[in-house]
Amino acid sequence: MPDSHQAMLTFLQQVVNGLSLGSIYALIALGYTMVYGVLRLINFAHGDVFMVGSYIAFYVAGAMFNAHVDNWYAGAAAFAAATIGCGIMGVIIECLAYKPVRNAPKLTPLITAIGVSLLIENVAVLKGVFGPDPQFCKPILPSDGKLVHFYGISEPVDSLLLIAFTVVLLFILWFIVTRTKVGKAMRAVSQDKDAASLMGININNIISFTFFLGSALAGSAGFLFAALTHVQINAYLGIPLGLKAFTAAVLGGIGNIPGAALGGLIMGLAEAMVEGYGSLIHIPPSYSDAVSFVVLIVILLVRPSGLLGKAGVEKV
């Protein structure tokens, strides 16, 4: 096999790695960006909702296996449980912690969100809940470890499945936001809360629905992470992934839904490329964590409101 062909294959491999990592970032980033759109709040607890989602998937799938249910059904049940469970969790968080401070100064809800995040992590790490030990998810889907071959390229089925899942979820989200009445209401609330309420939109319901949708996406990302990435899960999983996802949301222009998806994919690709090729330009792989932030800073200095964000015009 000629060298250039081999190099091409390695490159494609890195692209798939980047896209599958980026898919997780994108799904979490969407929750950040939607909540920011309606409330102008950085929901720090969002990464922890993702963590809870991965644990729900882990436990439900484990219970199903013990009951000798077929793999695909077990996967479907774990997916449904993680998605719906996290959605409901998001609504409860909004109702108890964010609603009372909605009209307070801007940073108050932020600190409350940090408090909620700490609360979820520290409850999760207790012995009776998820426990302090990291868990290694058993292969939920039968695709585990298999490779798919085409045109001389071998890719793990799991990565491709992860990307396909994300595309489907993004399509569903796109449909809800642009083609349904509740989606129209969401867009109206994020444009102007007061005017939307004058048009007869129930702001509280729409905000709750936004939290449900965002947290459900985080839950499904949790399922995908636990089922398909072969990385162990622990109670503090939400911190690094939430941070990267939030960075992705800002990169795409926070509040902008396509921007969050794009930002997530860019972050994933950038990290995979540095891990794969960084050593060629004397950047060791240990710097891959910093790369996403360097990309972010460079892009923000060129486009101060993100890739797809609209620059706000300041009226005096």
Next chain:
Amino acid sequence: MLRRSIFAIVLIGVLLGLNYLVSTQIDSYYISVILHAGIFVILAVSLNLVNGFTGQFSLGQAGFYGIGAYAAAALTTYGQITVFRHWFNADGSISWWLGSVLLVLAMLLGGIVAAVAGILVGLPSLKLKGDYLAIVTLGLNQIIVVVLNNIDKLGGPRGFSTIYPPNLDPITIPPLSSFFWVYLMAAIVIIVSINIRYSVHGLAFMAIREDEVAAEAMGIPTTKYKITAFVLSAFFAGVAGALFAHTECLITPNEFNFVISINIVVMVVLGGMGSVSGTAIGAVLLTVLPEVLRGSFADYRLVVYAALLIILMLVRPRGIFGHEELSFEWLRGQLKGIQTLPARLRHLGAGRLSPSEDKLK
């Protein structure tokens, strides 16, 4: 001038007296909690210059803290085999006055290196606003942590405490810090902050916080003041880092990651953004609280801590002090507030705490 000199002498005297009491009477665990509280007072009050006074949302204070700590620790360890070789006795100890001079030099170096980094971080603030600035400062903080993790001369991920020069005994970070130095620097940062608050510069900072466009229209050089706030804040954070390095004598990059930055922001907001005494009290409260909870709640202490944080923010959305400073009038107002508490709590479910909250804006 005379009044100031007397104040300075009294302050130093009191601190020296307390230093003696603390070092002879108190258990070392409590000393460590007290020193940490002091270091976080420096960090929170200095961050308040940027977040509270100038209204720029910075989430990267721990980055400056880390830079200061590593720069200072590098000076006092690598200095022992070069410039300050003769200051140390054969057994590695150092006389108290040379130690003090060395600590002051280390604090200055830590502060200056951090201040230079502050210029770098302050520059994006000229272009970015609000949450975008927050994530960029947070990103720079993480970049600093990753870089520190990759400097092998400074220990890398293992942490930095000892160097092994060839043909010599291993050299550790000397424990130069003490109650006196930590609280002297805390007092200085508080005094500087309060002086700024009631000066023309402070008014300029606050004008930028309230409305940047209007401030610029009034002829305030907003660029200059924003950079000044960042540099001053970073300098004190670097000093805090130097003190931390010489208190613990072991520093690891993860002690300076964004989680610590968020902690410092929480101290500022909980104490009251823009209130110097508020942030200082917030810092002490949030450092001491988890330690106090250790006794009675053990495993559940961080759960209780997080729950208390949420409850405090729900009950006092403007922080403990708001924009106010600690004073007798403030205490009197609080007593009145407590009497009307039941009435205000009834509004809690309605999405706001007090019926007048909206009108205030």
